[in-house]
Amino acid sequence: MAKSRADAFCSPAGLRRRSATIRLCRRRRKRGFGLGRDPKSGQGLPGGCRRVLAQADHEGDPPGLDGLLAHCAPNAVWYGYAPEPIDNNGYRAAIGAFLDGFTDSRFPVQALVAEGDRVACVHQLVGTHLGTFQGVPASGRPVRVTGIAIFRPANGQVAETWLSADLVGLMMQIGAIPAPGAA
Secondary structure, three states: OOOOHHHHHHOHHHHHHHHHHHHHHHHHHHOOOOOOOOOOOOOOOOOOHHHHHHHHOOOOOOOOHHHHHOOEEEEEEEEOOOOOOEOHHHHHHHHHHHHHHOOOOEOOEEEEEEEOOEEEEEEEEEEEOOOOEOOEOOOOOEEEEEEEEEEEEEOOEEEEEEEEEOHHHHHHHOOOOOOOOOO
16 A cells, blocks of 8 residues: 555655755755855855845835846846736836835845755735725735745846746735635
8 A cells, every 4th residue: 555645754764854854954054055145156146136135125115116127137037927928118017016006015035045047035025005906996904925036147137037926815815806715
């Protein structure tokens, strides 16, 4: 009879694998790898990623899209912000819609991992629904939405970005769609 995933997870072999992974992560963290470090150089994040993230998590000041886009390649490609890949102008429009709907928004970073020529960032949109967003009038409700962005820098600037965010959760939080189980 085949073992279930739970049995395999709790088996002695499974425990040894997880312990080895935890030890490897601790060694890398001590050497400065992962979480905000470029594993190739041991220095800060590659390219314009660090500057883009700092610009997005502005601690109360609205982020300047021009300042953020200054750290991106002129021909940068943005995936996940619309049904099709968009350019910098499309990104400006997409983020502009968020900033109009959530004027006090911030994007605090939860975790960073740099591997090869990519930087993965787990972040949140934190704010209050104070303006119209996707046709939904301001509700005054606070929102907190988690997203993952993956950046590919080139020549000191962000060349490509992939985003995956819980937009269904966002629409539930502002009352645009009912939560599961709600009547």
